Amino acid sequence: MSRSEGLLARLRDGLPAEALLTDPDVTASYANDMASFCPAGTPAVVVLPRSVEQVQHVMRVATELGVPVVPQGARTGLSGGANASEGCVVLSLVKMDRILEINPVDRIAVVEPGVINATLSRAVNEHGLHYPPDPSSWEMCTIGGNIGTASGGLCCVKYGVTAEYVLGLDVVLADGRLMSTGRRTAKGVAGYDLTRLFVGSEGSLGIVVGATLALKPQPPQQLVLAAEFASARAACDAICAIMEAGHLPSLLELMDRTTVKAVNDLANMGLPETTEALLMCAFDTADPAADLAAVGALCEAAGATQVVPADDAAESELLLQARRLALNALEAVKGTTMIDDVCVPRSRLGDLLEGIERIAEEHKLTIGVCAHAGDGNTHPTVCFDAGDPDESRRARESFDAIMGLGLELGGTITGEHGVGVLKKEWLARELGPVGLEMQRRIKEVFDPLGILNPGKLF
Amino acid sequence: MSRSEGLLARLRDGLPAEALLTDPDVTASYANDMASFCPAGTPAVVVLPRSVEQVQHVMRVATELGVPVVPQGARTGLSGGANASEGCVVLSLVKMDRILEINPVDRIAVVEPGVINATLSRAVNEHGLHYPPDPSSWEMCTIGGNIGTASGGLCCVKYGVTAEYVLGLDVVLADGRLMSTGRRTAKGVAGYDLTRLFVGSEGSLGIVVGATLALKPQPPQQLVLAAEFASARAACDAICAIMEAGHLPSLLELMDRTTVKAVNDLANMGLPETTEALLMCAFDTADPAADLAAVGALCEAAGATQVVPADDAAESELLLQARRLALNALEAVKGTTMIDDVCVPRSRLGDLLEGIERIAEEHKLTIGVCAHAGDGNTHPTVCFDAGDPDESRRARESFDAIMGLGLELGGTITGEHGVGVLKKEWLARELGPVGLEMQRRIKEVFDPLGILNPGKLF
Numbered sequence: 001m002s003r004s005e006g007l008l009a010r011l012r013d014g015l016p017a018e019a020l021l022t023d024p025d026v027t028a029s030y031a032n033d034m035a036s037f038c039p040a041g042t043p044a045v046v047v048l049p050r051s052v053e054q055v056q057h058v059m060r061v062a063t064e065l066g067v068p069v070v071p072q073g074a075r076t077g078l079s080g081g082a083n084a085s086e087g088c089v090v091l092s093l094v095k096m097d098r099i100l101e102i103n104p105v106d107r108i109a110v111v112e113p114g115v116i117n118a119t120l121s122r123a124v125n126e127h128g129l130h131y132p133p134d135p136s137s138w139e140m141c142t143i144g145g146n147i148g149t150a151s152g153g154l155c156c157v158k159y160g161v162t163a164e165y166v167l168g169l170d171v172v173l174a175d176g177r178l179m180s181t182g183r184r185t186a187k188g189v190a191g192y193d194l195t196r197l198f199v200g201s202e203g204s205l206g207i208v209v210g211a212t213l214a215l216k217p218q219p220p221q222q223l224v225l226a227a228e229f230a231s232a233r234a235a236c237d238a239i240c241a242i243m244e245a246g247h248l249p250s251l252l253e254l255m256d257r258t259t260v261k262a263v264n265d266l267a268n269m270g271l272p273e274t275t276e277a278l279l280m281c282a283f284d285t286a287d288p289a290a291d292l293a294a295v296g297a298l299c300e301a302a303g304a305t306q307v308v309p310a311d312d313a314a315e316s317e318l319l320l321q322a323r324r325l326a327l328n329a330l331e332a333v334k335g336t337t338m339i340d341d342v343c344v345p346r347s348r349l350g351d352l353l354e355g356i357e358r359i360a361e362e363h364k365l366t367i368g369v370c371a372h373a374g375d376g377n378t379h380p381t382v383c384f385d386a387g388d389p390d391e392s393r394r395a396r397e398s399f400d401a402i403m404g405l406g407l408e409l410g411g412t413i414t415g416e417h418g419v420g421v422l423k424k425e426w427l428a429r430e431l432g433p434v435g436l437e438m439q440r441r442i443k444e445v446f447d448p449l450g451i452l453n454p455g456k457l458f
Numbered sequence: 459m460s461r462s463e464g465l466l467a468r469l470r471d472g473l474p475a476e477a478l479l480t481d482p483d484v485t486a487s488y489a490n491d492m493a494s495f496c497p498a499g500t501p502a503v504v505v506l507p508r509s510v511e512q513v514q515h516v517m518r519v520a521t522e523l524g525v526p527v528v529p530q531g532a533r534t535g536l537s538g539g540a541n542a543s544e545g546c547v548v549l550s551l552v553k554m555d556r557i558l559e560i561n562p563v564d565r566i567a568v569v570e571p572g573v574i575n576a577t578l579s580r581a582v583n584e585h586g587l588h589y590p591p592d593p594s595s596w597e598m599c600t601i602g603g604n605i606g607t608a609s610g611g612l613c614c615v616k617y618g619v620t621a622e623y624v625l626g627l628d629v630v631l632a633d634g635r636l637m638s639t640g641r642r643t644a645k646g647v648a649g650y651d652l653t654r655l656f657v658g659s660e661g662s663l664g665i666v667v668g669a670t671l672a673l674k675p676q677p678p679q680q681l682v683l684a685a686e687f688a689s690a691r692a693a694c695d696a697i698c699a700i701m702e703a704g705h706l707p708s709l710l711e712l713m714d715r716t717t718v719k720a721v722n723d724l725a726n727m728g729l730p731e732t733t734e735a736l737l738m739c740a741f742d743t744a745d746p747a748a749d750l751a752a753v754g755a756l757c758e759a760a761g762a763t764q765v766v767p768a769d770d771a772a773e774s775e776l777l778l779q780a781r782r783l784a785l786n787a788l789e790a791v792k793g794t795t796m797i798d799d800v801c802v803p804r805s806r807l808g809d810l811l812e813g814i815e816r817i818a819e820e821h822k823l824t825i826g827v828c829a830h831a832g833d834g835n836t837h838p839t840v841c842f843d844a845g846d847p848d849e850s851r852r853a854r855e856s857f858d859a860i861m862g863l864g865l866e867l868g869g870t871i872t873g874e875h876g877v878g879v880l881k882k883e884w885l886a887r888e889l890g891p892v893g894l895e896m897q898r899r900i901k902e903v904f905d906p907l908g909i910l911n912p913g914k915l916f
Contacts (some may be wrong), residue, residue: 105698105805106834128704150647161645164622179892185801186833187619188870189608189658190877190888191897191915196621196654200647217704240563246586246675286744343643347563375644376564412646419648430648434637439649441903445896457649 004044004087007067011047011089014057019095021046030072030092031084036338036386037396038080038421043070043090050095052170052178052209058091059207060176068454071203073114073145076137078339079420081149081202081456091207093144100210102127107215108167108184113144113208120213129215132159135416136327144208150200152416154323157374158250158284159216161416163199170210171198174447184212197442202418203453205446222250223288224316225309227299228275232256232357235277236350238302239373242281242295243346249295251282252374253323256353259368259381262329263322271322272306279304279373280323282316326370333366333383338395342406343415346376355405356380363398365391377415400426419457427457462502462545465525469505469547472515477553479504488530488550489542494796494844495854496538496879501528501548508553510628510636510667516549517665518634526912529661531572531603534595536797537878539607539660539914549665551602558668560585565673566625566642571602571666578671587673590617593874594785602666608658610874612781615832616708616742617674619874621657628668629656632905642670655900660876661911663904680708681746682774683767685757686733690714690815693735694808696760697831700739700753701804707753709740710832711781714811717826717839720787721780729780732763737831738781740774784828791824791841796853800864801873804834813863814838821856823849835873858884877915885915 011020021027022045031040044067049055062069068088075082084090097114104127111120117138121131134153135141141151147169152161168182182188182195198205229235235254242252255263255278264271271278279299283291289309296307310316331337344352353369356378360367371378380402384395403413403426413419413426428436440458469478479485480503489498502525507513520527526546533540542548555572562585569578575596579589592611593599599609605627610619626640640646640653656663687693693712700707713721713736722729729736737757741749747767754765768774789795802810811827814836818825829836838860842853861871861884871877871884886894898916 103803103805104702106803107701108803150651152645156645161647163651173892173896177892179896180890181893183801183870184803184868185835185870185873186804187610187614187801187830187835187873189619189874190870190872190881191885191893192659192663192900193608193621193654193657194893194896194900196651199651201650205650217706243565244563248675343641343645345561345564345566345642346644347561372645377643377645410642412641412643412648414648415643415645416647423648427649432638434631434635435639435649435652438631438637438652438903442650442652442900445899445903 007044007065010061010065011045011058015047015054019048019050019054021048027090030090033075033077033080033082035078035080035420035422036336038083040083041086041088043084044087046090046092048092048095052172055091055172055207055209056176056178058089059172059174062089062451063175063449066449066451068451070453071207073142073148074140076141077145077149077420078417079422081418081420083421085454094142096209099123102129104129106184109213109215111143111211111213113142113211115143117141117143117146124215125218128218130218131165131213131215133162133165143211147199147208147211148202149418150416152372152377154251154253154372156372157252158248163196165214166195166199166211167214168212169195169198169208171206172209173206174449174452182212200418202420202456204443204457205452219284220286221313222282222284222316223292223310224280224282224319225292225296225307226319227279227296227304228272228306229277229279229303230305232277232353233350234303235279236353238279238299238304239349240347241298241302243374245298247291247295249281249374250284251280253280254371254373255323255326256369258366259326259330259370262333262368263325266329266332267325269322280319323370327381330368330381330383334385336384336386338382338399340380340399340402341414341417342380342402342411343375343377344406344409344411346374348409348411349373349376351409352378352405356402359398359401363394365394365398367398375415421456424458465502465523468519468523469503469516473505473512477506477508477512479506485548488548491533491535491538491540493536493538493878493880494794496541498541499544499546501542502545504548504550506550506553510630513630513665513667514634514636516547517630517632520547520909521633521907524907524909526909528911529665531600531606532598534599535603535607535878536875537880539876539878541879543912552600554667557581560587562587564642567671567673569601569669569671571600571669573601575599575601575604582673583676586676588676589623589671589673591620591623601669605657605666605669606660607876610830610835612709612711612830614830615710616706621654623672624653624657624669625672626670627653627656627666629664630667631664632907632910640670658876660878660914662901662915663910677742678744679771680740680742680774681750681768682738682740682777683750683754683765684777685737685754685762686730686764687735687737687761688763690735690811691808692761693737694811696737696757696762697807698805699756699760701832703756705749705753707739707832708742709738711738712829712831713781713784714827716824717784717788717828720791720826721783724787724790725783727780738777781828785839788826788839788841792843794842794844796840796857798838798857798860799872799875800838800860800869801833801835802864802867802869804832806867806869807831807834809867810836810863814860817856817859821852823852823856825856833873834869879914882916
């Protein structure tokens with residue numbers, strides 16, 4: 001019996017037949033997430049468990065045989081964090097997709113990891129509640145995947161990232177034991193915060209099989225304003241002025257000239273070609289029109305050439321469409337994109353955008369930037385022809401140059417996409433030798449055999 | 459040369475004379491924080507460093523000689539977490555008290571650990587900013603101590619606890635190496651969240667020597683409402699109704715009959731003796747009077763016998779005075795108090811309060827409860843005569859009964875005070891064997907010799 005046959009036989013001991021995918025054509029389709037430039041191996045098998053016990057069985061077998069396990073959600077990640085290792089068990093949690101509880105008094109939801117973000121968001125809406133984290137992939141991505149990468153989204157400038165909504169977790173450890181972390185309560189400080197340690201750990205410490213999430217009351221419908229600027233620097237000045245004045249926008253996004261042009265070309269939206277930067281700001285406060293008027297005045301003071309506040313939800317939605325199309329539009333420019341995720345203190349956003357323009361010129365590349373600008377979190381997106389080896393090489397090099405610039409400006413190499421395989425060497429640079437050593441030693445505590453999503457992060 | 463003389467000689471190598479306290483009368487005064495029933499040893503020496511390098515020197519010497527180190531802030535803790543071990547170095551961070559930066563655009567402050575909470579709060583106010591965490595001891599306690607115990611306060615129902623405001627840390631490890639965690643940016647997911655691991659770790663993983671804190675814009679002045687109820691259950695029903703209706707109060711506090719009576723006796727505040735529970739609710743929204751009117755109606759629907767909304771800041775302050783006096787008033791009842799810190803899902807608050815009444819009767823004790831009710835976080839406070847051994851024994855037993863009840867109701871043994879020495883055995887019960895084992899192994903990663911605040915937490 002080959003090694004792979006032995007693995008399958010042991011897995012079958014505790015799993016129904018339909019939980020195992022072994023057809024190589026099928027399993028190969030589970031090899032990658034949505035990141036560019038990230039190598040992936042060939043899975044030995046894909047397991048689709050439906051219960052905690054089945055996950056525990058998989059991990060016991062993996063520990064017994066020393067086989068790597070790669071946990072996956074919807075594979076919408078952008079750093080290769082869900083890419084298969086050679087000969088691994090892909091552990092796809094998408095069938096564990098029940099919402100077990102929604103409690104409006106305690107403002108919590110208890111869910112399995114495979115619940116789609118949008119499904120949960122809509123379900124809690126029906127109880128007058130709001131689950132804020134809204135990554136762009138929210139119609140596809142799973143809560144488990146969001147927890148794995150500590151996902152962000154458009155709402156973070158007011159509502160923060162996924163990490164701030166995870167109160168407690170059920171985790172299957174590498175050896176198959178079940179551990180519960182955290183709490184159902186609003187507060188709690190009993191011992192080290194292992195919940196937060198697992199959020200953003202990219203499946204490298206254990207398998208999240210359940211989560212207790214904090215919810216907010218549903219806010220009023222947000223109202224959006226768009227402002228055009230003749231330079232990226234002026235738009236960034238406006239952002240700094242808005243935040244310095246104490247505003248709490250529910251969204252504060254920026255698209256640079258390249259992105260605006262790409263959206264115009266794709267969707268013929270009638271955005272003026274003279275726009276060098278487009279800022280979008282929204283409020284979901286009691287009187288959003290008043291807040292937008294104040295922000296509009298700050299934009300004009302910073303040199304906005306046009307300020308367009310929406311009058312109602314429909315107009316707001318129209319303004320946001322341009323932002324939603326940004327990544328597709330940039331992909332249409334040259335066929336392939338590489339999306340970065342550098343976050344700097346928002347006071348340095350202007351320096352970052354000007355630096356990225358310089359890097360694009362130096363590398364003779366088209367780089368569009370859309371940004372969760374209120375957070376200083378940018379997605380510089382290199383548009384290139386993957387069939388052109390020289391352009392591909394320059395794209396890769398520009399990517400490194402941008403991360404280097406981000407660190408120089410006091411930023412981080414990843415605001416919300418995670419490290420995966422894409423940014424491993426950069427993680428070491430950001431953490432420094434002491435931080436890296438302590439992180440590796442924590443990994444060893446939870447995964448002494450190194451079977452949990454090996455080759456990611458470090 | 460004795461062991462103690464050897465320690466002092468090595469410490470003097472890297473510290474100025476004024477940084478060392480060795481007079482036994484003086485060092486003895488550093489033995490305890492403010493918890494009852496917590497044993498403490500006698501410090502060998504108290505060190506008051508003024509720089510990161512001095513802290514590093516202390517930790518290098520402690521590692522070299524295997525001497526325990528107990529980090530301290532203002533010693534206002536309530537779980538014995540800052541109590542000295544026998545023969546330890548007390549490392550008091552109170553002289554490292556500089557505010558290094560306040561940045562209104564990035565909404566961050568960079569501070570040393572010895573800064574007093576109120577000093578920071580007032581300093582950021584001058585920039586139109588707000589540092590929400592407000593433990594009752596905020597005029598005395600330090601930010602480093604707040605980080606060590608992940609402190610809460612009155613604001614948490616809207617603004618969350620200290621943990622949510624710590625973006626990055628500088629930490630001196632057990633062996634004297636300096637590690638930086640986290641970031642200055644609004645978002646960041648580069649590697650495991652070691653920042654959050656340190657928050658609430660009670661000085662058992664390393665010495666926090668610097669912190670980057672998130673700030674909020676200063677909210678409008680809050681307006682307070684007081685509501686009287688004829689039973690604790692009715693007050694808890696009101697709390698559930700307020701939260702279920704989607705309100706976001708900036709404060710939602712509860713005092714039970716015993717506490718109301720104690721405050722009346724102490725300060726002659728004219729609170730009606732018929733009051734079985736007093737609820738206080740505040741809003742710092744754009745239109746707090748409207749929010750208070752809505753909440754007042756919910757209180758009446760739940761059976762409030764009187765609802766008193768304040769008209770302005772001065773009246774609000776007057777209403778809050780009763781709450782602020784609660785702990786002092788309970789201490790005046792019998793001379794000594796033991797303050798617990800059990801947190802349950804807010805939907806179980808009524809069950810907890812009725813259970814505590816039962817426990818008080820069974821143990822023939824006076825137990826007053828004041829609670830951060832919006833969070834389900836109660837402070838059952840046993841009033842007893844420390845000179846009466848039988849009453850002291852019953853006080854200790856009731857304390858255990860209350861924690862057991864809290865866990866039964868799906869709660870935690872500590873919402874905001876931490877574990878220290880007071881709740882060590884209860885931590886094991888809350889975490890379970892797997893969780894406890896993983897927590898201990900994380901401790902070993904950072905503190906292989908077991909010299910950092912030994913005997914706390916586990």
